[in-house]
Amino acid sequence: MFRWLIISLLIMILSLQYRLWFGEANLRQVMQLQHQIDQQRAENDSLSQRNRQLEAEVKDLKSGxxxxxxxxxxxxxxxxxxxxxxxLVEPDNGR
Known part of the structure:
Protein backbone atom coordinates (compact mmCIF):
# COMPACT_ATOMS: atom_id res chain seq x y z
CA MET A 1 0.00 0.00 0.00
CA PHE A 2 2.79 2.40 0.96
CA ARG A 3 4.54 1.58 -2.29
CA TRP A 4 1.54 2.69 -4.40
CA LEU A 5 1.33 5.95 -2.48
CA ILE A 6 4.98 6.73 -3.21
CA ILE A 7 4.57 5.80 -6.89
CA SER A 8 1.47 7.98 -7.27
CA LEU A 9 3.19 10.92 -5.54
CA LEU A 10 6.20 10.49 -7.80
CA ILE A 11 3.98 10.47 -10.89
CA MET A 12 2.23 13.66 -9.74
CA ILE A 13 5.55 15.41 -9.09
CA LEU A 14 6.87 14.41 -12.51
CA SER A 15 3.69 15.61 -14.24
CA LEU A 16 3.92 18.95 -12.45
CA GLN A 17 7.57 19.27 -13.44
CA TYR A 18 6.67 18.53 -17.04
CA ARG A 19 4.06 21.30 -17.03
CA LEU A 20 6.55 23.67 -15.42
CA TRP A 21 9.27 23.13 -18.04
CA PHE A 22 7.33 22.20 -21.18
CA GLY A 23 3.72 23.30 -20.56
CA GLU A 24 1.74 26.20 -21.95
CA ALA A 25 3.30 28.88 -19.73
CA ASN A 26 6.73 27.42 -19.14
CA LEU A 27 9.65 29.11 -17.44
CA ARG A 28 11.36 30.13 -20.69
CA GLN A 29 8.26 31.99 -21.87
CA VAL A 30 7.90 33.68 -18.50
CA MET A 31 11.51 34.89 -18.67
CA GLN A 32 11.00 36.18 -22.24
CA LEU A 33 7.88 38.05 -21.17
CA GLN A 34 9.75 39.54 -18.20
CA HIS A 35 12.47 40.74 -20.59
CA GLN A 36 9.84 42.32 -22.86
CA ILE A 37 8.26 44.02 -19.85
CA ASP A 38 11.64 45.47 -18.83
CA GLN A 39 12.23 46.78 -22.36
CA GLN A 40 8.75 48.33 -22.49
CA ARG A 41 9.27 49.98 -19.09
CA ALA A 42 12.56 51.50 -20.28
CA GLU A 43 10.88 52.83 -23.43
CA ASN A 44 7.97 54.19 -21.39
CA ASP A 45 10.39 55.96 -19.05
CA SER A 46 12.18 57.67 -21.92
CA LEU A 47 8.88 58.68 -23.52
CA SER A 48 7.61 59.99 -20.18
CA GLN A 49 10.74 62.12 -19.84
CA ARG A 50 10.21 63.48 -23.35
CA ASN A 51 6.56 64.23 -22.57
CA ARG A 52 7.55 66.12 -19.40
CA GLN A 53 10.02 68.22 -21.40
CA LEU A 54 7.41 69.00 -24.06
CA GLU A 55 4.83 69.79 -21.40
CA ALA A 56 7.24 72.21 -19.71
CA GLU A 57 7.97 73.86 -23.06
CA VAL A 58 4.26 74.23 -23.87
CA LYS A 59 3.58 75.64 -20.41
CA ASP A 60 6.43 78.10 -20.83
CA LEU A 61 5.20 79.15 -24.28
CA LYS A 62 1.65 79.66 -23.01
CA SER A 63 2.60 81.64 -19.93
CA GLY A 64 5.53 83.80 -20.94
CA LEU A 88 27.09 89.14 -42.10
CA VAL A 89 27.99 87.44 -45.35
CA GLU A 90 31.39 85.91 -45.94
CA PRO A 91 33.02 86.98 -49.21
CA ASP A 92 33.06 84.50 -52.05
CA ASN A 93 36.74 83.86 -52.85
CA GLY A 94 35.97 81.80 -55.94
CA ARG A 95 35.37 84.77 -58.27
Missing part, protein backbone atom coordinates in the same frame (compact mmCIF):
# COMPACT_ATOMS: atom_id res chain seq x y z
CA UNK A 65 6.18 85.97 -23.93
CA UNK A 66 9.93 85.80 -23.44
CA UNK A 67 10.07 82.13 -24.44
CA UNK A 68 7.87 82.80 -27.43
CA UNK A 69 10.01 85.77 -28.44
CA UNK A 70 13.22 83.76 -28.06
CA UNK A 71 11.84 80.98 -30.21
CA UNK A 72 10.65 83.43 -32.90
CA UNK A 73 14.06 85.09 -32.98
CA UNK A 74 16.09 81.88 -33.18
CA UNK A 75 13.88 79.87 -35.53
CA UNK A 76 12.19 82.51 -37.64
CA UNK A 77 14.73 85.33 -37.53
CA UNK A 78 12.17 87.85 -36.32
CA UNK A 79 13.16 91.36 -35.22
CA UNK A 80 11.30 93.79 -32.92
CA UNK A 81 10.31 97.30 -33.93
CA UNK A 82 13.18 99.72 -33.54
CA UNK A 83 15.85 97.05 -33.83
CA UNK A 84 18.34 96.95 -36.68
CA UNK A 85 19.10 93.61 -38.29
CA UNK A 86 22.59 93.02 -39.59
CA UNK A 87 23.44 90.01 -41.71
Missing amino acids: LSALEERARSELGMVQDGETYYQ
